[in-house]
Amino acid sequence: MKPVDFAYERPKSLPAALDLLARDDCTVRAMAGAQSLGPMLNLRLAQPDLIVDITAIPELTSIRSDRHALAVGACVTHARLEDGAGPGRTGGILAAVAGGIAYRAVRNRGTIGGSLAHADPSADWIVCTAALGAELLLASKAGQRTVAAAEFMLGPFETALEPGELVVELRLPWLSEHARWGYYKFCRKAGEFAQASAAVLFDPARDLQCCVVGATSGCPVVIDDPRFIRDGQCSERVTELLSATPLGDDPFAVRTHVVVLRRALARAGV
Numbered sequence: 001m002k003p004v005d006f007a008y009e010r011p012k013s014l015p016a017a018l019d020l021l022a023r024d025d026c027t028v029r030a031m032a033g034a035q036s037l038g039p040m041l042n043l044r045l046a047q048p049d050l051i052v053d054i055t056a057i058p059e060l061t062s063i064r065s066d067r068h069a070l071a072v073g074a075c076v077t078h079a080r081l082e083d084g085a086g087p088g089r090t091g092g093i094l095a096a097v098a099g100g101i102a103y104r105a106v107r108n109r110g111t112i113g114g115s116l117a118h119a120d121p122s123a124d125w126i127v128c129t130a131a132l133g134a135e136l137l138l139a140s141k142a143g144q145r146t147v148a149a150a151e152f153m154l155g156p157f158e159t160a161l162e163p164g165e166l167v168v169e170l171r172l173p174w175l176s177e178h179a180r181w182g183y184y185k186f187c188r189k190a191g192e193f194a195q196a197s198a199a200v201l202f203d204p205a206r207d208l209q210c211c212v213v214g215a216t217s218g219c220p221v222v223i224d225d226p227r228f229i230r231d232g233q234c235s236e237r238v239t240e241l242l243s244a245t246p247l248g249d250d251p252f253a254v255r256t257h258v259v260v261l262r263r264a265l266a267r268a269g270v
């Protein structure tokens, strides 16, 4: 199938994009790498009157850093992160995660902000950014606000974004030199969407221990209570927690996710 007719704009500034997204006389949709939106248009699951291509906006394509965090623009592609953009104390996690997404042609176009906004339960960034304690900067004509990555996804393909709102950037706090992280993605072929995934971060300097389990068919499950995981071992409480998610109907899926979490813990050296 082919998309319905739509108008196309490629604004060069954030205010211009937000003006277009605030229009109430037609249905408007932001487009970043089009790796998810493209198929949705072709299948007519999305039928906007106007597409606002946000990839020419400098704030959205830049990577900045300050003393506390790395700020990655929403339209930074997976490929740029895979190639090492975003240096500093992130321990190589961005490159490692980006390199496992799909194949290079998808990574050349797909963006970190697009992936987060699309909120596919099996996607990689939503899991990793939650474990890293990242924050998302959102903007609309009404102003700006920040949301914790762990609270951004509300359900499958559903986020905290309000109509007319864009993800502008992702702020990743620097890891301390003692931090350890692990990410494990289980899929049948390299680069596929995950059937189970887990990201863990241990940063003793910040008294931080966070494990996030993904591909649950719902929101990622954040496990930050140290009683749930001791010395790299998942307690029965982890199984109980995962059984309370949409995975609960399938004991094999729960078991797979526990194993994947253990592997992520092993990768972190816990």
Ligand SMILES: Cc1cc2nc3c(=O)[nH]c(=O)nc-3n(C[C@H](O)[C@H](O)[C@H](O)COP(=O)(O)OP(=O)(O)OC[C@H]3O[C@@H](n4cnc5c(N)ncnc54)[C@H](O)[C@@H]3O)c2cc1C
Residues within 6 Å of the ligand: 029, 030, 031, 032, 033, 034, 035, 036, 037, 038, 054, 074, 075, 100, 101, 102, 103, 106, 109, 110, 111, 112, 113, 114, 115, 117, 118, 122, 123, 124, 125, 161, 165, 166, 167, 168, 191, 192, 193, 194
């Ligand atoms: C063959 C294939 C395999 C894939 N495998 C994986 C995989 O293994 N793991 C994985 O994580 N992903 C995978 N993906 C998805 C890929 O990561 C895409 O990058 C991602 O789904 C969407 O990013 P995008 O930049 O292309 O967004 P788009 O397709 O342009 O947009 C997706 C949605 O997000 C909205 N949007 C985009 N940017 C913003 C923004 N800044 N603010 C607000 N809303 C915005 C759009 O309106 C749209 O609703 C795969 C995709 C393909 C085609």
